[in-house]
Amino acid sequence: MAGAGFWDDQERARDVVQRVKALKAWVEPFDRLEGRVRSAQELGDLLTAEPDEEMARELDQEASAIEGDLRAYELRSLLQGADDWRDAQIEIAAGAGGTEAMDWAQMLLRMYTRWAERHGFGIEVLDMSDGEEAGIKGAVLEIKGQYAYGFLRPETGVHRLVRISPFDSNARRHTSFASVFVYPVVNEEINIEIRDEDIKMDVFRASGAGGQHVNKTSSAVRLTHLPSGVVVSSQQERSQFKNKATAMKQLKNKLYQLELEKQAAAKAKLDATKSDVSFGSQIRSYVFQPYTMVNDHRTELKIPDVQRIMDGDIDEFIEAYLKQYGAGAMEAR
Template identity: 45%
Template sequence: MTTSTEALDALNARLAEVEAYLHLDEKRARVAELEAKSAEAGFWDNPDAARTLMAELSSCKEDIQAVADAREGISDALAALELADEMGGDEELLAEAASTAQALERKIDDMELSSWFTGEFDHGNAILTIKPGQGGLEAQDWTFMLFKMYMKYCARRGWKVTVNDCPAAEVIGIDRATITVEGKNAFGMLRAEAGVHRLVRISPTDDKKRRQTTFAGVEVIPVLPDDIEVEVDPGDIRVDVYHASGPGGQGVNTTDSAVRVTHIPTGIVVTCQNERSQIQNKAACMQILKARLYELELQKREEALDEIRGPKHTIGFGNQIRSYVLYPYQMVKDLRTGVETGNPDAVLEDGDLDPFIFGYHRWATGNAEGPSAEDTLLDE
């Protein structure tokens, strides 16, 4: 692994573009404004408003510091290269420069990606739901595999995850999964995953070991900020309680703490069983229900569901956004962008989704080309 002054100059040019996209001069002015507000008497009289402003202040400072750290890293790598050249190509210094450049590239990728997030909720938290599609028992197992993949990915990103609902299926896998993900850009990042995911493998439930194709659908919606109010008439909802259960048939607890909330006018059903009490589970259900009702209202008002979670499709053949092939060859390929890998274990077992998520956002913002029509047809 080596690097060069040309490669570092290219990183510096990318960083300058990111700095412009992030409007750092405006953010520096905003930091000064927010710090002045936070020092005013009575700032914490309205705790919710104060927390919102402090979160904005923290985010602005984080972006400013990230660019400053990256500039310092490029300067350090250039200094290491110059010193290595003076010492006749010192391998230790060259390795240090290469390692710094590699880490910088990942950081600039993150900042570049963040600069593309212009949606109202992109920088906030997300609610991700996985449901089995065509494929019977296999689809329930595939849903569980995706659930574990996203849990791994969130851990890699350092995001906090709350498992709202993940009931075990009767034979294999899970009936569905809903998780709330808290972290910077969580919704912006994860909306790349909304759509139908296809798995091709030798069926573990087939005695004849035949190849099976199965599907699961992923829905991603934003957690609504506190300043967005969604009114829900108590007379419009039905609340049911029942025993909670977890993946693999393990009981989460032995009381009737799991909650199912049905919104009668729309037919929307939300279930939560992660918390130990009905009150907590009901609160989580209502948060998810309000987010879904808000999304539904946007759809009616703007006819633009694509802006929130992508178009609705049958969870089956012809509608997949990504294929995971474990047999007769090994490959994961995104059919929108053409991004692929021959190491599905890294994706499914380790949650290495960044290449696919970064690739999607580059493609969606016009910074990369998608696959050819021929590639798409071959994969379908």
């Protein structure tokens, strides 16, 4: 990095720096763990020769802390996918169930936001479409942090909600669905060609719940990539120029993911687990009534504390999936 001309290409330089940081994020925690284990062993040898109750309690506490940190390090060792180190783009869309499904999509939006906050990751809303009565029709988030994509990629699939709907005056139990797709956020140096003639741009007025903060001009942007049929939109900014830039970023991420899937198509046909994360598969159920249970249908992990899960504590599900399927499961889908 100290070489002449390294910073001439800013995008490539930033990518190299990010990769170096990612490597340091492996090496430095390992060195710290190794040093703590060595110190604990030395303290254990000292206590064998000269017993001390207070020091023994401190050693027990340190041993428990090392065990927890080692578990976290082992989990990260499963993040070996080519793009696992990248930031993540999450796309949430309400499915069958009307207003109830739109409310469910908003609940998932909050769950992933809280998860990101717990991990100290940055969060940016790239696009959001409000529901007519409640909730959201869909949203696109960018989660910024090392290995955000690696941790979140197991969340791709259909999420099912079972509860007594607050929108049903007869208090009947409803089943609703929302889809979640997770993409790696790619940089400009990745060769994804988007020609101007392949893009159809539509502009429209941004909409919001209750008519609040709605632009009076057509600043919202919808882009259609004609060769692939991929459609993206952005209406968060008041500037049409900024909305177009945000939509282009979304489009580039989606096309990159499509290219990865195209390259892995042959392998995916031979992969027995490829259907686990395909579009339309139900990966997890969240039951609020008549009992409480969150059940991951891929790993069969069941957690009864549904409120804790909805507050963003989904690491157990992520860990169980990564341990069972490893780093390659999503890349070969």
